[in-house]
Amino acid sequence: MNINDFYNFKKGKERFSMITCYDYTFARIIAEADIDCVLVGDSLAMVMYGYGSTIKATMDMMKMHTRAVKNGIKNKKMIIADMPFMSFRTDKYTAAKNASDLVMAGADAVKLEGVDGHEDVVEYIIKSGIPVMGHLGLTPQYIKLFGGYSIRGRDKKAAQKIMNDALRLERLGCFSIVIECVPEILASEITKKIKIPTIGIGSGKETDGQVLVLQDMLGLFPDPPSFVKQYLNLSNDVKLALNRYTKEIKGR
Numbered sequence: 001m002n003i004n005d006f007y008n009f010k011k012g013k014e015r016f017s018m019i020t021c022y023d024y025t026f027a028r029i030i031a032e033a034d035i036d037c038v039l040v041g042d043s044l045a046m047v048m049y050g051y052g053s054t055i056k057a058t059m060d061m062m063k064m065h066t067r068a069v070k071n072g073i074k075n076k077k078m079i080i081a082d083m084p085f086m087s088f089r090t091d092k093y094t095a096a097k098n099a100s101d102l103v104m105a106g107a108d109a110v111k112l113e114g115v116d117g118h119e120d121v122v123e124y125i126i127k128s129g130i131p132v133m134g135h136l137g138l139t140p141q142y143i144k145l146f147g148g149y150s151i152r153g154r155d156k157k158a159a160q161k162i163m164n165d166a167l168r169l170e171r172l173g174c175f176s177i178v179i180e181c182v183p184e185i186l187a188s189e190i191t192k193k194i195k196i197p198t199i200g201i202g203s204g205k206e207t208d209g210q211v212l213v214l215q216d217m218l219g220l221f222p223d224p225p226s227f228v229k230q231y232l233n234l235s236n237d238v239k240l241a242l243n244r245y246t247k248e249i250k251g252r
């Protein structure tokens with residue numbers, strides 16, 4: 001999958017899937033699965049390191065995990081890497097350097113949260129030759145500003161702001177936009193309004209694509225968001241396997 005495939009999915013009204021991945025082991029499995037593209041998300045700060053929010057993710061973390069995922073994926077899937085908290089909020093030159101570092105680590109594109117205050121950064125990174133995916137709605141890097149994880153765009157003013165931001169990101173040249181935790185009707189309206197693909201998470205089924213955190217949908221991470229469908233309960237399976245292994249050793 002590449003940038004053109006995103007546009008073709010939109011034109012052909014074909015849904016597509018994206019999943020997070022942070023390590024080589026899962027990347028090897030995903031490389032052989034039907035998943036369309038992979039996100040090395042800053043959610044790794046929570047999933048892999050146990051922090052309470054994504055703002056603890058650093059550029060060093062993102063580069064290291066992007067390399068690991070690239071080694072497992074090879075060239076079989078498109079890899080998008082998150083630009084972590086404050087890595088694109090200093091100036092456009094530093095932001096472009098950070099985006100370039102992620103590409104050199106193995107990313108095919110980068111994802112930035114929000115748009116207010118860094119329109120020039122988004123445009124500059126794209127003009128530098130690096131594809132940018134936007135991210136609107138619930139933007140976890142702004143959690144201290146919003147005060148918690150909740151649905152965004154419930155009232156008319158907030159919904160219009162998200163719609164306007166989506167149009168801004170499209171004009172700036174983003175190739176797609178993640179829409180997180182907004183009402184399904186708003187996600188549907190944005191999807192119909194803009195010409196680039198939308199990728200939903202906790203925003204209903206009417207977006208062009210969907211993304212989930214791998215560990216959430218596999219049942220490996222406790223207390224997943226209410227919108228997550230768990231396809232397996234691997235946490236329980238792993239515990240059973242470990243207990244069986246230990247029992248066999250102790251029973252000798």
